[in-house]
Amino acid sequence: MYICSLLFIALTAVKLLFPAHSAGLRERVRELVCRDENYLEMAEAMGRKISSGELREALQAALGLEEGERETGLESAGAAEELKQNALSAQQSEKPAQTTEPEEQPEAVSAFLEQQRKYAGWEIPENVRTDMPELPFEYACPVSGLGSSGFGFREHPIDGGIKFHYGTDFAAEEGAAVHAFAGGSVYAAGANEGYGNYIILTHGGGFATVYAHLSEFTVGEGDTVQMGQQIGKAGHTGKATGPHLHFEILLNDVYLNPEYYI
């Protein structure tokens, strides 16, 4: 009993003194137990559906019996952050992305639009798409963490007031690894007041992804990256209330909802 208590104290001390090591171990254990399943996201999506009477849907999601992409159910509410779109458009290819519009509106889109109904008085910005174009490449979640603020209108956590949030925020520990959403190249690795340290990746077909509030970069401009490759570390640089990753997906300078894909 005493030995176990000492172990408890020792592990607590290690966690508090070396948070990055703890986060790394957690990531390895998560991969071992969960493989490609994120139980926390799954539980959160189920939890969101309980009170709306969509329990059957939630259980299907839990058992993997649903068809198509699972929606993460992240809450939207948000503030717009600015990006260097002009620079991006030069990099993005001239040929339009080969996207296919599904005949029926995907469940994730319906859920997002339903969630945003309370902001009916606000007009969705012109540089935003609420549909779900198919991504013509493989992709993976850029960070291990819970969604803390979703795509869409929200009350801005710093400025106050209802503003559009052009990306999804993932709560992540300071120093947590940030991975490339898909293979591509590093278009920009810079810093500004709002985004703090940010990286922009281009993936071809007019697609680009943005990773903001990073504490460190592990790649440089012009580098080629593979899907899942570490590109930086999560932090709280720029306009942020705490460590998190702000993640955006753009198609020809138009923002897409990342939660449709993650």
Added chain:
Amino acid sequence: MRKVKLQISAGAVLLAALIYYIGDAESLAALLIPAAVHELGHIAAIYMLGLRISGFRAELKGFCIDYRGYAGALGHAAAAFMGPAAGFLYAWAASWAGNRYGSNWLCLSAGASLLLSAFNCLPALPLDGGRITANLAIAFLGNKRGGRFAELTSLLTGAALLGAGFWLMYLGRGAALTVAAIWLLLYQESGQGIVKSRELL
């Protein structure tokens, strides 16, 4: 005033240390609150049935409540059922509040509570569902046959869960269900013993 014993096993301390080390505080809180609500459901039922809590134990098996007194098979089954019932209620309330106030954490807690409660309702000992089954089976079939029925149900449920766990692993959906099934099979208990033990998990 009668004493209520509190026992914490070495294994439970070690398990808590590992969980705390590996998990992040926010997610752990989202999981621990439904667990606490579940136990509060049991405690409320124990008092409502006029029974008496004699102790709490934190073990590798989980958090156990020991109680004394007799409330009939239905009463003991109800005491077992109140844990998951409180969990389902909390899941709905947290989901409603999570959607109403835009809290992902509350939604996570709601989902965790739903999963915890649903798992606890499985008719396998030592889960609450198994205790309900054992109490009712013993009441209707007698000690020996009822106990055997509860043990068989537990074993079949554990085996089915293990099969489902392997199936999900084959589909690449993680090992959580398999781990839960192994835990369940490791802690299989005697049907008669569990009813006599006056213990709630």
